[in-house]
Amino acid sequence: MTGPTPPEQLVDGFGRVHRDLRISVTDRCNFRCTYCMPEEGMQWMAREEILTFEEITRIAQVFVERYGVDSIRLTGGEPTVRAHLPVLVAKLAALGVELAMTTNGSTLRSQAQALADAGLRRINVSLDSLRRDRFLELTRRDELDRVLDGIEAAKEAGLDPVKINVVLVGGVNDDEVVDFARFGRDNDVTVRFIEFMPLDADGGWEHAQVVPQAEIVRRIEGVFPMEPVVRGHEPAEQWRYLDRPAGRPGASAGDVVGVIPTVTRPFCESCDRVRLTAEGQLRNCLFALDEFDLRAPLREGGTDDDLAAVMQRAVGAKWAGHAIGNVQFIRPRKSMSQIGG
Numbered sequence: 001m002t003g004p005t006p007p008e009q010l011v012d013g014f015g016r017v018h019r020d021l022r023i024s025v026t027d028r029c030n031f032r033c034t035y036c037m038p039e040e041g042m043q044w045m046a047r048e049e050i051l052t053f054e055e056i057t058r059i060a061q062v063f064v065e066r067y068g069v070d071s072i073r074l075t076g077g078e079p080t081v082r083a084h085l086p087v088l089v090a091k092l093a094a095l096g097v098e099l100a101m102t103t104n105g106s107t108l109r110s111q112a113q114a115l116a117d118a119g120l121r122r123i124n125v126s127l128d129s130l131r132r133d134r135f136l137e138l139t140r141r142d143e144l145d146r147v148l149d150g151i152e153a154a155k156e157a158g159l160d161p162v163k164i165n166v167v168l169v170g171g172v173n174d175d176e177v178v179d180f181a182r183f184g185r186d187n188d189v190t191v192r193f194i195e196f197m198p199l200d201a202d203g204g205w206e207h208a209q210v211v212p213q214a215e216i217v218r219r220i221e222g223v224f225p226m227e228p229v230v231r232g233h234e235p236a237e238q239w240r241y242l243d244r245p246a247g248r249p250g251a252s253a254g255d256v257v258g259v260i261p262t263v264t265r266p267f268c269e270s271c272d273r274v275r276l277t278a279e280g281q282l283r284n285c286l287f288a289l290d291e292f293d294l295r296a297p298l299r300e301g302g303t304d305d306d307l308a309a310v311m312q313r314a315v316g317a318k319w320a321g322h323a324i325g326n327v328q329f330i331r332p333r334k335s336m337s338q339i340g341g
């Protein structure tokens, strides 16, 4: 996004400029995905611990106006279970950022239009199986049809592109790689496969369950020949189907497929993200062990300078990379739903 040069930038010790803010709006969810939450017994944050829309907007405003953050993604927990979400979307859209959301998609039939009208532009829907029985097993909810309908609703509401995020877990759903590729092609949505990360609810993650990027690409290519999309010097984590050349008439989001190799080929060196948890803690990495408190200064009458100082401290403390797979790697004690995936 172009605009006036911000007065300052959020630069870490490795020269990475931070422009992307992920905001978790709730830790709650209407699903119970096995790798993310136990079936029973989640301890939810108390209502007063969670930032209000005004508090979220104040923090976002400092990020945007002072530090030039130009992209904000709403997540959770499940963001759409937070009441009146379009009100927050409108407040954030007014900051002039590229606004996106990650959702399980189950409520989009009733919410997508209101969210789009409020200024949401892009959406990622998480979907790990196209088979009803497996979807039920993975999410503990029999809502595959609602999610598929939600994806249609998102398209109808003009959210563009609609991306489908598929976490592949070896031996669980990796036999659906080609089915998902076909789904993306047939439904004009960009499917992106995500390697399973050690942030699961029960600590049961094993390296052997990671389906590596190279394997995913090999399986798709066997059925739908494709070529890497080249961005800058590097081939990106996107492939284009050879029968869907760039610029073709009727081009669609389903002409490409993505693989996000967080584990086998981490993109830490170009990471420009910071995360705000639902209770107002700043995290400089998904796998960070420390958090930086923005809620206390916010609620104690702190100035924008006070908030900005916490942001600088958080980004300044960012490490080079998460080093999953190294013996030194320490798993955070939180799951994705508590961090804000």
Ligand code: SAM
Pocket (backbone or CB within 6 Å): 029, 035, 036, 075, 076, 077, 078, 079, 102, 103, 104, 124, 125, 126, 165, 167, 194, 195, 196, 197, 198, 199, 200, 336, 337, 340, 341
């Ligand atoms: N509820 C929303 C959803 O499911 O899209 C947003 C929050 S969810 C925590 C964000 C994303 O994190 C989802 O795509 C989910 O599949 C992914 N996720 C959760 N735990 C994960 C893990 N251990 N490894 C990889 N992805 C994970």
Ligand code: SF4
Pocket (backbone or CB within 6 Å): 029, 030, 031, 032, 033, 036, 037, 076, 077, 078, 104, 126, 336, 337
């Ligand atoms: Fe809910 Fe998303 Fe976690 Fe599934 S992955 S339990 S939908 S927060």
